Amino acid sequence: MNGIDIHGWSALTRLLLRTSRLTLTLWPLLIGVLAFVTARSVSGLYDTPEKRALYAQTVTGSAVQAAFNGRAYDVTGVGGIAVYELGFYSLLVFPAIAVHMAVHLTRSQEDAGRLDILTASRLGRTAPLAAAFALLAAALGGTGVLTWAGLTAAGLPAVGSAWFAAATVASMAFFAALGVVAAQVAQDARGAHGLGGAQQRRHHRDGLGVMAGLYLVRAAVDGRGWNATWVSPSGWFPETRPFGDTASWPLVAYAAGALALAALAAVLNVRRDLGAGLVVPRPGPPRGAAALGTPFGLTWRLNRGALLAWMVGIAVWEGIFGSLTREMRAMIERNPGLREYFGVTGSPDDLMTSMAALMGALLAAGVGIQVVGRLAGEEIASRAAVVMAAPVSRVRWWAGAVGVALTQAGVVALVGGVALGVGAWMSTGDAAYLRRAPAWALAYLPAVALVTAAAAVVAATRPRWHAAGWAVFGWVLTVAMLAGTLRMSPALRGTSPQEHVGRIPAEPLDVAGVVIMAAVSVALLAASAALFRRRDLAA
Amino acid sequence: MSTSSPPSGAGGAPDAVIDVRGLVKRFGRFRALDGLDLRVERGEVLGFLGPNGSGKTTTIRVLLGQIRRDGGTAAVFGRDPWADPVRIHGRLAYVPGDVSLWPSLTGGECIDTLLRFHGGFDPAHRDALVKRFDLDVTKKARTYSKGNRQKVALVAALASDAELLILDEPTSGLDPLMEDTFRSLIRERVDNGDTVLLSSHILSEVEALCDRVTIIRRGRAIETGTLDQLREHTATTVQATFDEVPEGLDRLPGVGGVHLHPLSRGTRVTMRVTPDGLSGAVHAMLHAGGQTLAVQPPSLDELFLARYQDAGDAG
Ligand SMILES: Nc1ncnc2c1ncn2[C@@H]1O[C@H](COP(=O)(O)OP(=O)(O)OP(=O)(O)O)[C@@H](O)[C@H]1O
Ligand SMILES: [Mg+2]
Numbered sequence: 001m002n003g004i005d006i007h008g009w010s011a012l013t014r015l016l017l018r019t020s021r022l023t024l025t026l027w028p029l030l031i032g033v034l035a036f037v038t039a040r041s042v043s044g045l046y047d048t049p050e051k052r053a054l055y056a057q058t059v060t061g062s063a064v065q066a067a068f069n070g071r072a073y074d075v076t077g078v079g080g081i082a083v084y085e086l087g088f089y090s091l092l093v094f095p096a097i098a099v100h101m102a103v104h105l106t107r108s109q110e111d112a113g114r115l116d117i118l119t120a121s122r123l124g125r126t127a128p129l130a131a132a133f134a135l136l137a138a139a140l141g142g143t144g145v146l147t148w149a150g151l152t153a154a155g156l157p158a159v160g161s162a163w164f165a166a167a168t169v170a171s172m173a174f175f176a177a178l179g180v181v182a183a184q185v186a187q188d189a190r191g192a193h194g195l196g197g198a199q200q201r202r203h204h205r206d207g208l209g210v211m212a213g214l215y216l217v218r219a220a221v222d223g224r225g226w227n228a229t230w231v232s233p234s235g236w237f238p239e240t241r242p243f244g245d246t247a248s249w250p251l252v253a254y255a256a257g258a259l260a261l262a263a264l265a266a267v268l269n270v271r272r273d274l275g276a277g278l279v280v281p282r283p284g285p286p287r288g289a290a291a292l293g294t295p296f297g298l299t300w301r302l303n304r305g306a307l308l309a310w311m312v313g314i315a316v317w318e319g320i321f322g323s324l325t326r327e328m329r330a331m332i333e334r335n336p337g338l339r340e341y342f343g344v345t346g347s348p349d350d351l352m353t354s355m356a357a358l359m360g361a362l363l364a365a366g367v368g369i370q371v372v373g374r375l376a377g378e379e380i381a382s383r384a385a386v387v388m389a390a391p392v393s394r395v396r397w398w399a400g401a402v403g404v405a406l407t408q409a410g411v412v413a414l415v416g417g418v419a420l421g422v423g424a425w426m427s428t429g430d431a432a433y434l435r436r437a438p439a440w441a442l443a444y445l446p447a448v449a450l451v452t453a454a455a456a457v458v459a460a461t462r463p464r465w466h467a468a469g470w471a472v473f474g475w476v477l478t479v480a481m482l483a484g485t486l487r488m489s490p491a492l493r494g495t496s497p498q499e500h501v502g503r504i505p506a507e508p509l510d511v512a513g514v515v516i517m518a519a520v521s522v523a524l525l526a527a528s529a530a531l532f533r534r535r536d537l538a539a
Numbered sequence: 540m541s542t543s544s545p546p547s548g549a550g551g552a553p554d555a556v557i558d559v560r561g562l563v564k565r566f567g568r569f570r571a572l573d574g575l576d577l578r579v580e581r582g583e584v585l586g587f588l589g590p591n592g593s594g595k596t597t598t599i600r601v602l603l604g605q606i607r608r609d610g611g612t613a614a615v616f617g618r619d620p621w622a623d624p625v626r627i628h629g630r631l632a633y634v635p636g637d638v639s640l641w642p643s644l645t646g647g648e649c650i651d652t653l654l655r656f657h658g659g660f661d662p663a664h665r666d667a668l669v670k671r672f673d674l675d676v677t678k679k680a681r682t683y684s685k686g687n688r689q690k691v692a693l694v695a696a697l698a699s700d701a702e703l704l705i706l707d708e709p710t711s712g713l714d715p716l717m718e719d720t721f722r723s724l725i726r727e728r729v730d731n732g733d734t735v736l737l738s739s740h741i742l743s744e745v746e747a748l749c750d751r752v753t754i755i756r757r758g759r760a761i762e763t764g765t766l767d768q769l770r771e772h773t774a775t776t777v778q779a780t781f782d783e784v785p786e787g788l789d790r791l792p793g794v795g796g797v798h799l800h801p802l803s804r805g806t807r808v809t810m811r812v813t814p815d816g817l818s819g820a821v822h823a824m825l826h827a828g829g830q831t832l833a834v835q836p837p838s839l840d841e842l843f844l845a846r847y848q849d850a851g852d853a854g
Contacts, residue, residue: 293655
């Protein structure tokens with residue numbers, strides 16, 4: 001193709017490998033470990049045909065399970081159960097990791113201005129893209145091997161494990177290619193060195209948004225049991241059926257999609273570079289509003305766009321899960337034994353709504369972590385230092401900025417609660433949901449604040465470690481999704497804040513737990529401010 | 540440790556806006572500042588010079604309370620910048636050498652944001668400065684060139700009512716026309732009685748603006764004085780031609796770096812002579828039958844190069 005020139009890609013690959021070592025090794029390793037521990041737990045938990053039959057009976061036809069984990073296949077065997085327990089990860093989390101790696105390997109390098117010094121030497125225009133693809137291929141290859149090793153080490157059949165590993169690699173390749181396209185699409189005026197960050201976040205948002213959209217389409221289809229799961233690539237994964245009647249068409253479809261997206265990315269890459277000068281940036285206001293002159297106001301403004309995207313995202317997400325409430329009710333009415341199995345004492349609707357409320361809280365905590373991360377970014381980019389060269393104390397700046405993190409997390413949580421209420425009301429006709437669902441969101445707020453405060457402590461200690469806030473997120477997600485499967489001890493579960501809220505609304509609210517979490521959050525926030533005040537600014 | 544109190548009047552003249560003594564700052568085991576002394580008097584422009592990595596930015600970051608000193612004292616307006624930054628910051632403005640702006644805000648929004656954090660400002664003054672720097676403030680900061688980003692920070696600093704300007708290589712990336720604008724604006728501020736600490740690598744800028752300079756190397760101030768005082772301490776170049784080169788030129792007091800350059804007829808001798816050895820050397824050469832004699836005072840470059848290099852490079 002005209003304009004494609006990858007001269008120098010191998011040197012660039014080596015450089016990228018050095019700067020992205022952690023990303024490239026950590027994710028495949030985590031995925032492999034997760035596959036191993038899940039498969040091992042499942043073999044222990046469902047060690048008799050009777051137990052497996054009961055499992056199959058409960059998940060088959062469960063709207064909640066179908067919406068979150070996808071279609072259930074072959075769940076009468078240990079392999080199938082392991083696949084299904086990993087469903088949420090295979091369908092949403094692993095693709096998200098793939099998008100993240102793709103954006104990281106393509107745009108973050110470019111946005112940081114690191115490429116400019118290299119493109120000045122003899123480097124083909126498409127070489128950075130080629131290098132990113134090479135490393136993505138290597139990382140996904142590693143993921144495949146580690147996943148296969150994890151499943152077989154846990155005692156699952158080698159062939160089925162290989163099918164699962166292949167499906168994981170294929171779907172991640174598809175979503176990684178999607179991420180690369182997202183990284184090329186957003187046109188931005190280039191040459192703004194050292195200002196990266198913002199663009200990279202936009203690419204993340206675009207890529208993850210499309211990916212989450214595909215997941216939600218599938219959730220809506222599967223949750224209603226429609227026979228149309230193929231409409232979304234997110235629904236192709238379970239169709240591989242690694243431990244049953246295997247099908248290769250999903251692998252072929254993912255591979256073809258990945259290749260098509262990669263080709264599209266290459267075309268866009270060439271266009272983008274040629275067309276960069278043609279984009280006339282729109283002029284903006286010549287004066288700044290008064291609100292920009294406070295730490296809270298400035299941070300709010302910088303995170304305004306992201307907040308809007310999150311609000312739309314969570315409204316769609318919670319709305320869709322809320323709208324599946326009636327499906328769950330119908331299922332339980334058809335099969336009263338299920339009520340006992342799930343331990344539901346109140347309304348059968350609670351199964352769906354409690355899961356959705358928990359997910360909403362998690363997303364809101366993600367917002368808090370993200371804003372805290374941007375706060376650390378302000379410091380690393382030395383913009384915080386310039387603001388604090390004005391008569392603005394460290395504590396005031398910190399309080400304003402962390403205040404935005406908490407407020408935006410709270411706003412997103414409440415929007416999610418309202419959307420869940422509306423969805424459940426439209427699904428069941430029960431107007432009480434309009435009041436109850438936002439109340440659940442409120443009950444989760446201390447837990448959301450706690451996660452945000454933990455991220456703030458990390459950023460206050462060392463801003464370059466702020467990504468560790470996402471490790472907290474990952475842990476909370478794992479406890480939420482896999483605590484039962486992995487047979488986590490109560491003490492281990494207890495490290496996750498959501499465990500102290502109580503499984504509302506299915507179970508009563510743990511008032512003491514919520515109050516204690518609120519108190520701990522306040523203490524952590526105060527500690528973070530104290531830490532931030534005492535140390536050298538990073539830049 | 541860093542909590543030792545700054546000199547409060549006693550010893551330090553009351554007119555020192557910045558008074559730094561024996562300042563030490565370590566990064567791990569590396570001593571970025573190693574007993575630095577620095578004084579800036581009210582109403583003066585002090586040039587702060589030194590090789591790359593010698594500790595200028597580090598000093599400024601201590602003065603702004605961004606980092607904590609490990610030893611010595613530092614006082615700005617008689618206060619400790621680590622313990623009492625807000626009171627100090629209300630009276631100063633700062634321009635970093637590599638300005639990072641909020642990519643999603645326009646230049647105008649960035650300026651007003653910085654000014655509002657500082658306190659009240661006069662919009663007319665701000666607009667006049669924007670015009671003088673010929674800055675398009677409706678552009679998003681992410682599209683700005685390096686020079687334009689620098690202008691944003693300069694406008695924000697100069698439009699404030701600060702009595703002290705702390706400028707860390709403020710004109711890096713400015714074109715000569717804007718450099719000229721910058722110089723006249725600084726002169727206007729100084730005429731108003733304001734004080735400036737100017738870190739710079741542009742010697743002509745230093746010569747045009749600074750009353751005194753402090754030269755820092757490896758975290759220590761190695762020299763402070765007016766440019767004339769520096770000249771007095773810098774070797775002069777003396778050139779003479781001889782039919783026959785006299786013996787013992789390099790043994791004359793204050794003479795060094797003797798070079799011989801054979802010409803078609805005779806030899807040209809070039810040497811560097813310290814100010815106190817100058818009259819002796821010139822006499823000796825005339826005496827020895829020098830046919831031509833040229834005495835060249837040190838150029839600005841020589842003035843600094845000699846001091847930057849003396850003891851090898853800096854950390
Ligand atoms: N945060 C830090 N951690 C470790 N070392 C640092 C840090 N900041 C500065 N240094 C080191 O301290 C020394 C002084 O740096 P500084 O930035 O003050 O130099 P400078 O005089 O401003 O140089 P330049 O003229 O290049 O701007 C350098 O060797 C630098 O590498
Ligand atoms: Mg510097």
